[in-house]
Amino acid sequence: xxxxxxxxxxxxxxxxxxxxxxxxxxxxxxxxxxxxxxxxxxxxxxxxxxxxxxxxxxxxxxxxxxxxxxxxxxxxxxxxxxxxxxxxxxxxxxxxxxxxxxxxxxxxxxxxxxxxxxxxxxxxxxxxxxxxxxxxxxxxxxxxxxxxxxxxxxxxxxxxxxxxxxxxxxxxxxxxxxxxxxxxxxxxxxxxxxxxxxxxxxxxxxxxxxxxxxxxxxxxxxxxxxxxxxxxxxxxxxxxxxxxxxxxxxxxxxxxxxxxxxxxxxxxxxxxxxxxxxxxxxx
Amino acid sequence: xxxxxxxxxxxxxxxxxxxxxxxxxxxxxxxxxxxxxxxxxxxxxxxxxxxxxxxxxxxxxxxxxxxxxxxxxxxxxxxxxxxxxxxxxxxxxxxxxxxxxxxxxxxxxxxxxxxxxxxxxxxxxxxxxxxxxxxxxxxxxxxxxxxxxxxxxxxxxxxxxxxxxxxxxxxxxxxxxxxxxxxxxxxxxxxxxxxxxxxxxxxxxxxxxxxxxxxxxxxxxxxxxxxxxxxxxxxxxxxxxxxxxxxxxxxxxxxxxxxxxxxxxxxxxxxxxxxxxxxxxxxxxxxxxxxxxxxxxxxxxxxxxxxxxxxxxxxxxxxxxxxxxxxxxxxxxxxxxxxxxxxxxxxxxxxxxxxxxxxxxxxxxxxxxxxxxxxxxxxxxxxxxxxxxx
Numbered sequence: 210x211x212x213x214x215x216x217x218x219x220x221x222x223x224x225x226x227x228x229x230x231x232x233x234x235x236x237x238x239x240x241x242x243x244x245x246x247x248x249x250x251x252x253x254x255x256x257x258x259x260x261x262x263x264x265x266x267x268x269x270x271x272x273x274x275x276x277x278x279x280x281x282x283x284x285x286x287x288x289x290x291x292x293x294x295x296x297x298x299x300x301x302x303x304x305x306x307x308x309x310x311x312x313x314x315x316x317x318x319x320x321x322x323x324x325x326x327x328x329x330x331x332x333x334x335x336x337x338x339x340x341x342x343x344x345x346x347x348x349x350x351x352x353x354x355x356x357x358x359x360x361x362x363x364x365x366x367x368x369x370x371x372x373x374x375x376x377x378x379x380x381x382x383x384x385x386x387x388x389x390x391x392x393x394x395x396x397x398x399x400x401x402x403x404x405x406x407x408x409x410x411x412x413x414x415x416x417x418x419x420x421x422x423x424x425x426x427x428x429x430x431x432x433x434x435x436x437x438x439x440x441x442x443x444x445x446x447x448x449x450x451x452x453x454x455x456x457x458x459x460x461x462x463x464x465x466x467x468x469x470x471x472x473x474x475x476x477x478x479x480x481x482x483x484x485x486x487x488x489x490x491x492x
Numbered sequence: 493x494x495x496x497x498x499x500x501x502x503x504x505x506x507x508x509x510x511x512x513x514x515x516x517x518x519x520x521x522x523x524x525x526x527x528x529x530x531x532x533x534x535x536x537x538x539x540x541x542x543x544x545x546x547x548x549x550x551x552x553x554x555x556x557x558x559x560x561x562x563x564x565x566x567x568x569x570x571x572x573x574x575x576x577x578x579x580x581x582x583x584x585x586x587x588x589x590x591x592x593x594x595x596x597x598x599x600x601x602x603x604x605x606x607x608x609x610x611x612x613x614x615x616x617x618x619x620x621x622x623x624x625x626x627x628x629x630x631x632x633x634x635x636x637x638x639x640x641x642x643x644x645x646x647x648x649x650x651x652x653x654x655x656x657x658x659x660x661x662x663x664x665x666x667x668x669x670x671x672x673x674x675x676x677x678x679x680x681x682x683x684x685x686x687x688x689x690x691x692x693x694x695x696x697x698x699x700x701x702x703x704x705x706x707x708x709x710x711x712x713x714x715x716x717x718x719x720x721x722x723x724x725x726x727x728x729x730x731x732x733x734x735x736x737x738x739x740x741x742x743x744x745x746x747x748x749x750x751x752x753x754x755x756x757x758x759x760x761x762x763x764x765x766x767x768x769x770x771x772x773x774x775x776x777x778x779x780x781x782x783x784x785x786x787x788x789x790x791x792x793x794x795x796x797x798x799x800x801x802x803x804x805x806x807x808x809x810x811x812x813x814x815x816x817x818x819x820x821x822x823x824x825x826x827x828x829x830x831x832x833x834x835x836x837x838x839x840x841x842x843x844x845x846x847x848x849x850x851x852x853x854x855x856x857x858x859x860x861x862x863x864x865x866x867x868x869x870x871x872x873x874x875x876x877x878x879x880x881x882x
Binding site for chain 2: 391393394396397398399400401402403404407411412415416418
């Protein structure tokens with residue numbers, strides 16, 4: 210009998226459940242506000258993207274890729290976008306892109322200040338480290354459940370889960386980048402009588418920008434990785450198409466929707482990477 | 493000259509609870525013991541010194557001697573644990589963040605070892621930085637920056653990035669940036685240590701030029717004795733966070749207070765530090781102009797020398813008489829005036845020995861040291877030059 214684990218029942222999950230219930234009952238107004246912000250940013254983006262004529266969007270992708278990379282890259286990316294449209298997924302693609310961009314935007318608005326604060330306060334950094342680790346390693350499906358409990362079904366819980374999953378890189382890299390700004394440079398700024406905010410905005414942030422851009426690239430890619438998962442709680446877009454293809458064992462749809470996501474991933478990655486590249490300075 | 497900076501009993505201890513460690517230091521514990529017991533590092537301990545207006549003050553020491561910590565206490569990049577830093581008659585240690593900013597914007601600027609240039613800004617916008625922080629409008633600050641860049645010889649480089657410049661040029665930008673706010677005090681933390689020797693020499697000379705023109709008070713840190721002695725009006729030597737000795741280069745050379753200083757100054761090239769006035773001696777024999785050839789012969793015979801200087805009123809050097817000419821003149825009853833020669837070497841008291849060595853070794857007669865009014869201050873013989881360098 211000594212080989213068996215003792216009969217102890219630790220109901221940690223139950224406490225978390227109670228906590229989430231308490232949140233929905235008592236902090237509803239906070240989550241309503243949050244939901245409003247999330248849905249508003251999503252709707253703004255998707256209405257702009259759907260309002261633009263299809264060829265304008267293809268032209269923008271072509272010009273950006275050409276200018277930031279090469280002419281042929283622009284051509285290939287334009288063809289990718291055209292193909293997604295040809296699969297009949299134009300509107301679904303715009304939904305997906307809106308979810309990703311809005312999630313990334315919110316991640317930056319929340320994440321960069323947190324990263325800066327971590328760089329300034331060692332104690333806060335120590336506190337945040339394990340939380341960020343947990344956010345990234347926790348299986349993504351797990352926080353769909355509280356997201357659903359807090360926000361119901363639809364785009365909002367999907368985006369909420371996406372933000373939680375995608376925000377750590379930009380926080381981490383902002384913190385790292387600010388901490389790595391040359392000590393002498395900060396001392397120089399200080400020695401000329403700069404205020405704390407002048408040091409931050411005139412020296413630390415510009416110096417940190419290349420690394421922060423890398424963080425933005427990683428955050429974007431992680432948001433994209435959540436597309437299918439987010440559709441499980443009802444977020445519309447290409448992810449939902451993949452999910453339904455899975456349920457119906459529809460290889461054709463699955464492939465078309467899947468390759469569309471791959472195309473989007475390539476374009477978003479290369480574009481954000483080449484923007485990050487532009488911000489590198491030589492010493 | 494008035495006192496510009498007065499440092500009184502300055503102590504800087506790094507660590508969680510500097511006050512606790514301070515008690516230990518005051519009990520006479522050593523630096524290493526304190527580090528072991530409390531984990532605190534004593535950067536600077538009980539340092540006091542004065543710097544006069546437009547003085548070039550050099551702080552010298554090996555790495556870890558606390559010289560960088562000390563200079564950072566002067567503009568409060570390091571907040572002193574104890575002591576006072578009095579600038580223009582006011583203790584800056586209790587300053588609030590706001591007063592301190594104003595003080596830094598107007599009174600002091602710093603030049604860094606690795607330049608500390610902002611790599612995301614152009615040369616011009618690097619130099620305007622101090623004025624920008626101060627709130628000077630754009631047109632005016634860029635005009636000032638262009639002017640300062642011209643004085644450091646970087647005209648035409650305004651739109652380049654720091655990364656595109658050589659080390660020497662980057663440090664010129666660092667200097668220009670510091671000069672742009674027109675501070676009365678320049679803090680220079682090993683500014684030339686990262687440069688190669690030729691460029692370093694050039695920058696040293698240029699800094700002396702700028703100093704002569706602008707009359708800034710300069711606090712300069714170095715670990716190089718030769719650099720310290722060439723630049724400094726006075727040199728302070730630090731060891732383990734404590735001031736060992738403060739004095740002019742000549743004083744340090746002539747009377748080193750400890751073996752540490754002796755060891756330090758051993759490697760100096762004395763010919764670049766000692767000046768004519770440091771090695772000259774009072775001539776044992778001189779003849780007044782009206783003295784006549786007989787007196788000249790008598791003086792030379794008495795001192796066993798073959799030539800003697802002739803001086804007129806107010807010790808003005810008139811010429812030199814050799815024994816041969818004097819004997820001849822004595823026979824022919826001529827006055828000294830007629831037999832004096834004037835093509836002998838003279839030097840002013842500020843000339844470095846380096847420049848005198850060739851003259852002193854070649855000359856037939858002793859070297860006469862004269863001031864601006866041609867007064868004879870002393871003479872230098874070949875022997876006195878050689879013995880000074882030994």
